[in-house]
Amino acid sequence: MEIYPWMFICCISLYNVKVSSAVTTGLRWVRVNVPQYRVPGETAMLQCDYDLGNDTLYAVKWYKDHEEFYRFVPKAKPQANWYEVEGVHVDVTKSDSRKVVIHSVSWKTSGLFRCEVSAEAPSFASAQSEAKMEVVELPTENPVITGVEEDYQIGDEINLNCTSGMSHPASILHWYINEQQIQKQEALIQYPVEHYQHGLVSSVLGLRFRLSSHHFRGGSMRVKCVASMMPMLFQSDRESVVQTQTLPLREALLLVKSSTSRNMASTVLAITLIGSIRLLS
Known part of the structure; x- marks a missing residue:
């Protein structure tokens, strides 16, 4: 005799991680906003916000597990470029200096995403922020x-x-x-x-x-x-704010x-x- 009771909860959260730069008049901080959970096939938007102060932007670079996959340089032609990294497929037409759109995520997309912002001379200041994204496959059957x-x-x-x-x-x-x-x-x-x-x-x-x-x-x-399914939240000693939506x-x-x-x-x-x-x- 088999009984099929089930209850399923999946929490989707966004992380805001703030990092301060040592330069007070120039680049002040960088903050990323990364969807904590995604389902295979979905699109993920990674946002990188920053305060340049009196500085001029030189470049914004994105990394997954320490591998660079996207770069935006205002003075370059083209300004945006992306590089082959397993599980990361960038939609360059929808990406810019403050966001990167990844389409058709898979389990290999899961990882630690880092945004690094650097300024032009004379300060050459840089700051970065990171957050983790997990791609999950929800069960289609009851326990x-x-x-x-x-x-x-x-x-x-x-x-x-x-x-x-x-x-x-x-x-x-x-x-x-x-x-x-x-x-x-x-x-x-x-x-x-x-x-x-x-x-x-x-x-x-x-x-x-x-x-x-x-x-x-x-x-x-x-x-x-x-x-x-409630994966462990990404732990950081930096400031973080978590928003949760229950299904x-x-x-x-x-x-x-x-x-x-x-x-x-x-x-x-x-x-x-x-x-x-x-x-x-």
Whole structure:
């Protein structure tokens, strides 16, 4: 018997990282604005804002993991040039001194992006800023709960597995009983991720506990598996501001009911409920 509850959250954030230059009358600071997450095939706009002060712009250079892929020099002809870097395909027609547009991103696009701004003589000042972008593949399938028995008795050991849909990177799984997240490590069984073609993976998390009367509230117990993708935020000792947007949240529940609420030692039955869809504000 397989149940298909799922809940998926993906947070999309933008980073603003500010860097100050040692020159106070000339180039003062550089700040990048990079989309933290993108899905393969999407377009990504990388923005580089800066305050030149009294200086004149000499060049703006963009790097991915220390490899230069775009350069804008006002006095050059052409002013904009881009260079072959794996996973980075620049749309020069939409890029300029303050932004770079990358089309058709892929997993190889993920990395650390840095903008370096330099000034003309006599100051020759330069400053830079960086932020990380992660390209993620969202799962197209619901997590699957397996190991559900036809009936249980109080005192029985329940062994369930939850397998997430294929994604990149791997989804994070959590178990809940009666809306309380299971934190006890002895109740959770960690399994290695399962690998598939094209770099996709799925996560598997087991749940093992002994059924007792305190699990039942009003004669029933709600068991839920939650899958989310929340990659670690890029850490920096520089100033940063994060804005988060939450996508629709979906969930389904496995409901275990007692055959009679008066006698909790009696057989209990597993019943599947169809999940609901709620939009988070």
